[in-house]
Amino acid sequence: MTFKTAIAAISALWLATAAGAEELKMAVTTSFANSGLAEILLPEIEKDTGITVELLVVGTGQALKLGEAGDVDAVLVHSKAAEEEFVAAGHATHRREIMYNDFVVVGPAADPAGVKAATAATEAFAGIAAAQAPFVSRGDDSGTHKAELKLWKAAGIEPAGDWYKAVGQGMGAALNTAAGMDAYILSDRASWLNFENKANLGLLFEGDKALFNQYAYLPVNPEKHAHVKADAAKALEDWLTSDKAKGMIEGYKIGDQQLFHFNAEAM
Amino acid sequence: MNDIFEGLTQAARLVVTLDADLAEITLRSLQVTVTATLIASAIGLPLGAWIAVNRFRLRRIVIVVLNALMGLPPVVVGLVVYVILSRSGPLGVLGLLFTPTAMIIAQVIIITPIIASISHQAIRELWADYHDLLISLHATRRQRIATLLWDGRRALMTASLAGFGRAIGEVGAIMIVGGNIDHATRVLTTAIALETGKGDFGLALALGFVLIALAIAVNLALHVLSGTERGSRW
Numbered sequence: 001m002t003f004k005t006a007i008a009a010i011s012a013l014w015l016a017t018a019a020g021a022e023e024l025k026m027a028v029t030t031s032f033a034n035s036g037l038a039e040i041l042l043p044e045i046e047k048d049t050g051i052t053v054e055l056l057v058v059g060t061g062q063a064l065k066l067g068e069a070g071d072v073d074a075v076l077v078h079s080k081a082a083e084e085e086f087v088a089a090g091h092a093t094h095r096r097e098i099m100y101n102d103f104v105v106v107g108p109a110a111d112p113a114g115v116k117a118a119t120a121a122t123e124a125f126a127g128i129a130a131a132q133a134p135f136v137s138r139g140d141d142s143g144t145h146k147a148e149l150k151l152w153k154a155a156g157i158e159p160a161g162d163w164y165k166a167v168g169q170g171m172g173a174a175l176n177t178a179a180g181m182d183a184y185i186l187s188d189r190a191s192w193l194n195f196e197n198k199a200n201l202g203l204l205f206e207g208d209k210a211l212f213n214q215y216a217y218l219p220v221n222p223e224k225h226a227h228v229k230a231d232a233a234k235a236l237e238d239w240l241t242s243d244k245a246k247g248m249i250e251g252y253k254i255g256d257q258q259l260f261h262f263n264a265e266a267m
Numbered sequence: 268m269n270d271i272f273e274g275l276t277q278a279a280r281l282v283v284t285l286d287a288d289l290a291e292i293t294l295r296s297l298q299v300t301v302t303a304t305l306i307a308s309a310i311g312l313p314l315g316a317w318i319a320v321n322r323f324r325l326r327r328i329v330i331v332v333l334n335a336l337m338g339l340p341p342v343v344v345g346l347v348v349y350v351i352l353s354r355s356g357p358l359g360v361l362g363l364l365f366t367p368t369a370m371i372i373a374q375v376i377i378i379t380p381i382i383a384s385i386s387h388q389a390i391r392e393l394w395a396d397y398h399d400l401l402i403s404l405h406a407t408r409r410q411r412i413a414t415l416l417w418d419g420r421r422a423l424m425t426a427s428l429a430g431f432g433r434a435i436g437e438v439g440a441i442m443i444v445g446g447n448i449d450h451a452t453r454v455l456t457t458a459i460a461l462e463t464g465k466g467d468f469g470l471a472l473a474l475g476f477v478l479i480a481l482a483i484a485v486n487l488a489l490h491v492l493s494g495t496e497r498g499s500r501w
Binding site for chain 1: 353354355356359362364365446447448449450451461463464465466467468
């Protein structure tokens with residue numbers, strides 16, 4: 001009767017992993033998830049509001065797509081133009097800015113393109129293109145990718161050629177590729193600081209206003225998707241813009257560096 | 268080499284300390300894949316036997332297609348299941364996307380052809396041996412299939428285990444339909460992909476070693492339970 005024992009064991013296993021409580025699905029960008037901030041905030045959100053936030057970690061493009069299809073209840077991304085389009089199309093009820101951080105240019109410590117000496121982000125990018133130094137692009141329609149393309153455009157460069165490598169992957173995978181090839185890459189600061197396979201790479205350029213990176217919260221429109229948990233999405237928004245969230249976001253540090261700056265305005 | 272060594276020591280530490288997160292994703296891996304294997308076996312084994320026993324016009328084509336489907340790309344299966352289960356898809360009302368159920372559905376689609384194909388092969392040979400006996404006993408078609416399935420159970424277990432092996436190590440499909448949500452749909456393979464993305468190769472490798480150990484343990488357990496390799500028997 002060993003067969004029966006096996007079946008009994010399997011059914012016990014099946015039952016052991018059932019879940020309860022109110023769940024809210026939120027699509028967030030890889031840069032937010034990789035920063036480690038989510039792991040600090042989510043348990044507190046659950047404690048204060050009773051909402052279990054389930055994170056779908058994808059690029060901004062896919063996150064907005066998930067919201068559009070109604071597969072998530074809320075979206076937290078960082079690409080203002082795409083977000084405003086999303087709200088204008090009626091997929092979200094509104095857009096609420098929560099916090100910002102910044103992008104940094106990371107590259108080989110030897111710095112063959114002289115990025116360290118640049119005075120503006122566009123100058124740094126122009127240097128990389130001029131030196132034909134390998135550059136890894138996210139190439140996945142994410143917020144970081146869009147920010148990168150905007151910088152190329154501002155520098156008046158059409159990035160193409162052997163040196164420009166679009167990997168079509170998340171921030172971590174792209175950083176791994178850059179580390180493997182000793183290439184330049186644009187990363188958000190949080191992902192870079194949390195990244196554990198830095199190899200020869202170093203932070204070469206930072207601080208330009210053009211590298212500003214705003215995160216915003218978009219609750220999916222319940223008029224388009226009746227099943228969306230609008231009340232929970234509202235409760236989450238209230239929490240994310242509360243003083244408690246402010247304290248936790250401002251207080252989140254890796255090493256000595258503060259990663260995010262809270263800038264939500266009271267409504 | 269350093270990373271591999273670190274992975275091994277980290278794997279040992281996680282297992283010895285019974286890390287809660289590790290236990291959770293390991294159990295979920297087992298839950299999803301064992302369920303998928305049971306469902307796929309319930310479909311694939313009788314299907315394989317049925318094709319072996321019956322002669323019909325399109326039989327050859329069915330067999331060729333079944334064999335070809337063994338190489339079904341998981342990422343495509345994932346994408347198709349995703350589009351169907353999405354809220355804006357035909358089965359969106361069920362709200363199954365990003366749940367373990369969606370992962371099970373994807374894995375069933377991936378491994379049913381494997382189980383059906385291998386069991387067809389095994390049953391066909393058995394059928395050649397049993398053909399005259401079963402015909403002379405006037406066994407009905409249903410009885411023939413039942414007899415063949417029972418007497419071929421050891422070979423069929425190999426078919427199911429092949430399916431299990433493919434499913435437990437699969438990441439492309441379940442990443443898409445499950446979404447790798449912490450405490451909801453994260454399993455060993457998607458966690459490995461995540462840790463690799465974070466550049467934490469030590470932890471990723473540790474999870475990988477746990478996954479391999481798990482696959483070996485399941486195979487071993489089934490062989491012991493069913494007594495395939497007893498000393499008294501070849």
